Amino acid sequence: MILSRSDVRAFLLDAAEQMKLAGSSVGDAKVVEGAEVLAEAAQAAQALEVASAPALVPLVERLRRLDPTHRTKSFLSVVDDLVWTSSPRCGCDGDSCALALLNRSFDLGAVTVGVLALRGDHTYPLHSHPPQETYVVLSGSAQWRFGGSTSFVPVPAGGVLYNNPDDLHSVIAGHDPVVAVYVLW
Numbered sequence: 177m178i179l180s181r182s183d184v185r186a187f188l189l190d191a192a193e194q195m196k197l198a199g200s201s202v203g204d205a206k207v208v209e210g211a212e213v214l215a216e217a218a219q220a221a222q223a224l225e226v227a228s229a230p231a232l233v234p235l236v237e238r239l240r241r242l243d244p245t246h247r248t249k250s251f252l253s254v255v256d257d258l259v260w261t262s263s264p265r266c267g268c269d270g271d272s273c274a275l276a277l278l279n280r281s282f283d284l285g286a287v288t289v290g291v292l293a294l295r296g297d298h299t300y301p302l303h304s305h306p307p308q309e310t311y312v313v314l315s316g317s318a319q320w321r322f323g324g325s326t327s328f329v330p331v332p333a334g335g336v337l338y339n340n341p342d343d344l345h346s347v348i349a350g351h352d353p354v355v356a357v358y359v360l361w
Contacts (some may be wrong), residue, residue: 186251188218191357195312198336210310221282233270274353288360307360316354
């Protein structure tokens with residue numbers, strides 16, 4: 177089965193545009209750079225052959241009930257087409273934390289792109305990794321630790337954040353689920 181859905185590409189391009197606009201509005205050149213990397217990868221992406229239909233996890237059912245805002249509309253149109261997995265960092269079966277790993281469906285080159293979904297009132301654990309990373313929050317508000325800070329700060333839907341290579345970072349969801357697109361490069 178080959179996932180060649182143009183709506184997944186449109187979702188990624190929409191996320192890149194939201195990231196770029198938000199990064200520009202706060203004057204964060206690294207967020208804008210991440211948005212441009214995401215847009216270029218989405219434009220050049222080639223669909224990969226996958227063995228079966230996209231996998232779903234229990235949290236997806238909650239995500240289907242998100243309010244269809246201008247930020248979430250394109251996400252909601254593809255939520256069932258994404259390949260979801262539980263995160264090994266959360267130690268759950270996908271009921272409180274899940275990742276949609278776009279690199280499993282598309283050849284995005286050296287860029288890693290995904291969607292982080294976190295059930296309300298849950299935490300994505302503190303972690304780090306070598307690549308730099310940018311997020312755009314599509315839904316939910318949360319407390320985020322990012323950018324080398326040791327403190328958690330509120331980031332609402334529409335907000336963006338940037339992590340330098342090896343920055344420790346984490347997120348604590350508020351009452352509603354958090355959905356954020358990330359790009360590592």
